[in-house]
Amino acid sequence: xxxxxKAVCQSKKSWQARHTGIKIVQQVAILMGNAVLxxxxxLVECIEHGLKDEQQKVRTITxxxxxxxxxxxxxxxxxxxxxxxxxxxxxxxxHRGKGLAAFLKAAGYIIPLMDAEHAGExxxxxxxxxxxxxxxxxxxxxxxxxKVVKQCVATEGVEAAYVRENIMxxxxxxxxxxxxxxxxxxxxxxxxxxxxxxxxxxxxEIIGIIVAHLKDENEPYRKMVMxxxxxxxxxxxxxDVGSRLEMQLMDGLLHAFHEQTSDDxxxxxxxxxxxxxxxxxxxxxxxxxxxxxxxxxxNNKSARVRQQAADLIARIASVMKNCGEEGRLGSLGVMLxxxxxxxxxxxxxxxxxxxxxxxxxIGMQKMTPPIKDLxxxxxxxxxxxxxxxxxxxIDLVGRIADRGAGYVSAKEWMRICFDLLDxxxxxxxxxxxxxxxxxxxxxxxxxxxxxxxxxLNNLKVQExxxxxxxxxxxxxxxxxxxxxxxxxxxxxxxxxxxxxVQNGVLKSLSFMFEYIGEMGKDYIYTITPxxxxxxxxxxxxxxxxxxxxxxxxxxxxxxxxxxxxxxxLLNYVWPNIFETSPHVINAVMDAIEAMRVSLxxxxxxxxxxxxxxxxxxxxxxxxxxxxxxxxxxSQDSMNAYYPLMEDEQKVSFARHELMYFI
Numbered sequence: 193x194x195x196x197x198k199a200v201c202q203s204k205k206s207w208q209a210r211h212t213g214i215k216i217v218q219q220v221a222i223l224m225g226n227a228v229l230x231x232x233x234x235l236v237e238c239i240e241h242g243l244k245d246e247q248q249k250v251r252t253i254t255x256x257x258x259x260x261x262x263x264x265x266x267x268x269x270x271x272x273x274x275x276x277x278x279x280x281x282x283x284x285x286x287h288r289g290k291g292l293a294a295f296l297k298a299a300g301y302i303i304p305l306m307d308a309e310h311a312g313e314x315x316x317x318x319x320x321x322x323x324x325x326x327x328x329x330x331x332x333x334x335x336x337x338x339k340v341v342k343q344c345v346a347t348e349g350v351e352a353a354y355v356r357e358n359i360m361x362x363x364x365x366x367x368x369x370x371x372x373x374x375x376x377x378x379x380x381x382x383x384x385x386x387x388x389x390x391x392x393x394x395x396x397e398i399i400g401i402i403v404a405h406l407k408d409e410n411e412p413y414r415k416m417v418m419x420x421x422x423x424x425x426x427x428x429x430x431x432d433v434g435s436r437l438e439m440q441l442m443d444g445l446l447h448a449f450h451e452q453t454s455d456d457x458x459x460x461x462x463x464x465x466x467x468x469x470x471x472x473x474x475x476x477x478x479x480x481x482x483x484x485x486x487x488x489x490x491n492n493k494s495a496r497v498r499q500q501a502a503d504l505i506a507r508i509a510s511v512m513k514n515c516g517e518e519g520r521l522g523s524l525g526v527m528l529x530x531x532x533x534x535x536x537x538x539x540x541x542x543x544x545x546x547x548x549x550x551x552x553x554i555g556m557q558k559m560t561p562p563i564k565d566l567x568x569x570x571x572x573x574x575x576x577x578x579x580x581x582x583x584x585x586i587d588l589v590g591r592i593a594d595r596g597a598g599y600v601s602a603k604e605w606m607r608i609c610f611d612l613l614d615x616x617x618x619x620x621x622x623x624x625x626x627x628x629x630x631x632x633x634x635x636x637x638x639x640x641x642x643x644x645x646x647x648l649n650n651l652k653v654q655e656x657x658x659x660x661x662x663x664x665x666x667x668x669x670x671x672x673x674x675x676x677x678x679x680x681x682x683x684x685x686x687x688x689x690x691x692x693v694q695n696g697v698l699k700s701l702s703f704m705f706e707y708i709g710e711m712g713k714d715y716i717y718t719i720t721p722x723x724x725x726x727x728x729x730x731x732x733x734x735x736x737x738x739x740x741x742x743x744x745x746x747x748x749x750x751x752x753x754x755x756x757x758x759x760x761l762l763n764y765v766w767p768n769i770f771e772t773s774p775h776v777i778n779a780v781m782d783a784i785e786a787m788r789v790s791l792x793x794x795x796x797x798x799x800x801x802x803x804x805x806x807x808x809x810x811x812x813x814x815x816x817x818x819x820x821x822x823x824x825x826s827q828d829s830m831n832a833y834y835p836l837m838e839d840e841q842k843v844s845f846a847r848h849e850l851m852y853f854i
């Protein structure tokens with residue numbers, strides 16, 4: 193492409209052709225990213241003359257193409273741009289408007305490629321023009337100026353003192369105005385640039401300048417200030433924030449949080465949570481005020497305000513615990529418990545999330561209200577169909593089942609087991625996963641028998657997703673309570689002459705052997721007759737699931753002396769290699785691959801050799817597929833197992849023992 197591009201970019205007949213050629217270079221840089229590096233010098237040479245073209249549009253697109261090339265090459269390739277530095281700087285001093293914006297953009301991307309000394313010099317050269325453009329009314333120019341300031345400040349050669357004296361006064365005067373908060377793109381760029389300046393001169397200095405604006409009457413502007421402070425605090429910490437500034441900051445935070453009216457509350461919430469977490473122990477004096485505001489807002493008639501108050505509790509609960517505010521957390525717990533009758537599902541979800549956070553940090557013993565009162569109130573909420581409510585509720589129930597099961601009677605846990613079955617129908621995978629884990633915790637608490645009966649009965653339902661989740665739950669119960677508690681009932685259930693139930697049992701066994709790994713050694717002889725039956729069943733799905741169970745079983749008992757049982761199972765798996773259904777053949781191949789690991793490749797190779805040269809192509813294809821699988825997995829180990837062949841006149845097939853040992 194390069195000779196063609198060079199010819200187009202240097203066309204003398206029409207400036208449109210030059211413009212198009214240079215735009216192609218720009219798009220190549222944008223689409224290829226750092227892959228332009230090997231051709232960078234050639235591409236720059238193609239377009240460098242465009243900076244001095246008589247057509248304004250060509251000059252502009254050239255500068256933009258150079259910016260794209262420099263962005264793609266970051267942080268390498270400064271040598272390629274040597275030839276364009278002087279024309280760029282001349283252009284910056286002579287151009288105005290759109291042309292200047294493009295030239296500034298190019299300079300902004302090239303400066304970070306330089307070494308520290310040159311970057312500092314060029315920044316000082318370009319800064320007077322940038323400062324002049326700070327007051328430009330053009331929105332696009334503002335965006336580019338902010339980006340260039342960010343890039344210049346981020347380079348090593350620019351000292352903090354220079355930024356403090358020469359850039360910051362004008363920067364805050366021209367850009368930190370209410371109008372900037374209304375345009376989303378400028379808003380983003382202003383926040384990014386301010387965080388970059390804070391990284392250079394110190395977070396406390398910038399927070400000190402903008403903290404007063406948290407009390408501004410304009411809400412979008414307050415949000416912009418909050419987001420900037422949050423980003424500075426999370427990036428740089430608040431160790432350099434003095435006690436006076438800390439008081440101003442918390443005062444501004446509480447004011448901004450209290451005065452919200454818009455629907456988008458996420459920024460304020462994130463900001464409040466991050467800053468309180470960053471302050472840690474230093475936020476202790478302010479908790480009485482924060483808790484009062486939260487309690488007042490939990491009573492508010494607006495659902496959004498209530499939801500935000502509950503979300504804030506979830507964010508700051510761990511800090512309150514670290515500051516020794518367990519009493520206040522307890523009173524918030526009681527208050528949230530009283531609001532569990534909330535009618536709006538979004539708010540109820542947040543209330544459950546806050547309760548979960550409090551339970552996590554306080555612990556089961558000290559929790560108020562006591563767990564024995566809290567759990568019965570949660571049981572009816574499990575029937576709620578809203579995803580956020582379901583997820584938070586099941587998380588909370590699971591946490592109680594895990595750590596505080598003794599506070600609740602076994603009957604109550606059984607009642608919850610029945611309600612949990614409905615949650616296996618949920619669309620969201622996170623809810624189903626949490627439900628399945630909760631079955632494991634409950635089984636650990638009250639013994640597996642009752643839970644297992646509930647789950648085995650659920651294998652009879654028609655809906656596949658429900659059955660699959662049930663099988664995972666059975667496997668988790670087996671993992672938590674020991675496989676010996678589950679296997680007798682599971683194997684007994686296999687005798688039920690119903691496809692869904694038998695498939696469910698096999699799937700449970702597959703998951704169980706996957707989870708228990710080496711413990712499968714104790715159960716392999718028990719389970720072999722059942723797997724025999726399944727692998728000889730007429731139903732495809734039976735054989736597929738049984739092959740999957742064999743795979744997990746074989747991988748679990750590798751090198752534990754169970755080769756006799758595995759060989760027996762391999763004899764039942766092998767006849768299925770000619771199946772055409774993709775799911776079945778995948779499961780069978782996986783089982784054979786597992787046998788390669790557990791029995792050794794030589795053993796499986798002996799099965800494979802008989803069909804490699806079969807007269808029927810379809811048979812040969814399958815056997816060669818298995819051979820290739822062995823070859824990829826254990827090429828070196830197979831040397832010793834190839835059959836002995838007689839030497840021919842010119843070719844010797846002998847492999848002496850010493851040779852393959854070496």
